[in-house]
Amino acid sequence: MKILTVLTYYRPHTSGLTIYAERLARAFVQRGHQVTVMTTQYDASLPREEMMDGVRVIRVPVMFRLSKGVIAPTFGWVATRLVAEHDVVQMHLPQFDAPGVALRGRLFRKPAVLTYHCDLLLPPGLFNRFVNLVVKFQNNMAALFSNQIVTYTRDYADHSSFLSRYKFKLRTILPPVELPAIDKNAIQSFAKAQHVPDRKPVIGMAARFAAEKGVEILLDALPVILKKYPQAQVLFAGAYQNVMGEQAYFDRLMPRIREYESQGHWTFLGNLNPEQMAAFYPNLDALVVPSLNSTEAFGLVQIEAMMNGVLCVPSALPGVRMPVKMHGMGRVAKIGDAASLAESVLEILNEPQKFRGDMESIKKSYDPDTVAAEYEKLFEGLMKK
CATH class of the missing domain: 3.40.50.2000 (Glycogen Phosphorylase B;)
Known part of the structure; x- marks a missing residue:
């Protein structure tokens, strides 16, 4: 054909x-x-x-x-x-x-x-x-x-x-959806570079730094998460500097983020290549997708995370909520609701065994x-x- x-x-x-x-x-x-x-x-x-x-x-x-x-x-x-x-x-x-x-x-x-x-x-x-x-x-x-x-x-x-x-x-x-196969040494090297053994649990976000991605929802949820897990950290994978049309949003959130950076609770990783993303996911305890509008239709990063056994917390946007609803690996949070995001993240961190899915079946489907x-x-x- x-x-x-x-x-x-x-x-x-x-x-x-x-x-x-x-x-x-x-x-x-x-x-x-x-x-x-x-x-x-x-x-x-x-x-x-x-x-x-x-x-x-x-x-x-x-x-x-x-x-x-x-x-x-x-x-x-x-x-x-x-x-x-x-x-x-x-x-x-x-x-x-x-x-x-x-x-x-x-x-x-x-x-x-x-x-x-x-x-x-x-x-x-x-x-x-x-x-x-x-x-x-x-x-x-x-x-x-x-x-x-x-x-x-x-x-x-x-x-x-x-x-x-x-x-x-x-x-x-x-x-x-696919990720390259990498060895354990690459995963361990990533963990060491990002101080994963000392700063856990690790909450990942993989997106552009943009208003519609809901970065501030995660920021607002962090105090509640840190109260229960004082050593928790966020690893943010994706473009964050000079994102077209997002400078004002970036400038507004950066004072709070810099404070978290100085305390070891937030790290910007920048754009990662496929091999680096393959090392990123196994080091996470949870992935959040707190998107706010219909420019997000699914959230492919959820599937990449689930393929690595990582539980996800998406917002309840149509389409975006479906990976968790279909595969059971996580919990859906209310759209634009930091309290709901924090509650959902804490639930999957507290009882991860409740949300385990069939990773091989997911890999086959996608x-x-x-x-x-x-x-x-x-x-x-x-x-x-």
Whole structure:
């Protein structure tokens, strides 16, 4: 099968969406398919075309950036050629160019499938309001032209103003999740570097330092947690300095965080590569995902943690609460409620045996090969129609 995957940003750009797309594309290749990724040359130093892990990557030149997107004038011309050459088209949303690609799928009688990752909510402002309206319009046009829409969970879809309109087109497929295998020495070295033996329990958070991630909810919960566990520490994995649009939020929270840093209760780890993340999770006693809005649709880091036997405390956001609800490895806290977060963290720290799950079953369900097989069935069914 010749599969065309279309998205705005691909590797080496790093986001949950690009990681999902890369894992799925590689899994398709390993299953014997020819995969082309059509994306943008968001960085002029990147090659226009290259092979990455057996995946053909074609990057369309960018004229200029617009908010979180880009304008690439030749995108439509390249899409026309590539859609004609492939058997099926898969697009990742949010994406400004998706309607045109989906329409080409219709015109060339090629099945067009959307994978909807999350809502796009830009900061307040007249221009961003306009961009939000344009993106919503583009998403709806893409949905109309597509044959099927993939979502991570029915829970998120039922509460999404966009997805709930297209229930007749929805298909639920869990996301691909994997971590590299590492040896015990790497895990122990990480523990030593972060003083894990002396500062326990360890509460992890893996996210960008952004308002919608609910960092202040964890900050507000810490005094209650520290009262019961005076040696507890937070390890924060992810970008935290110079995060676009988050400087005011960072400046507001940093005085409190610096105080915790000086006491050994908080450490910023920065962006970690996959091998470092694989060493990060086994050193945790709990992972928190206190996100606040629908820009978070699932929280893939929960699955990465659960694969390492780590219990999770997500907020009760639609979709985000589902890993714990499905696999039982943790407890769900109320959205934006520090007292509920503290209570939930303390419960899983006090009685971890109550929340143990089947790690091997979880690994199997989210294995990229398992996910690719589900997409295969979807594509084959659409091609027969």
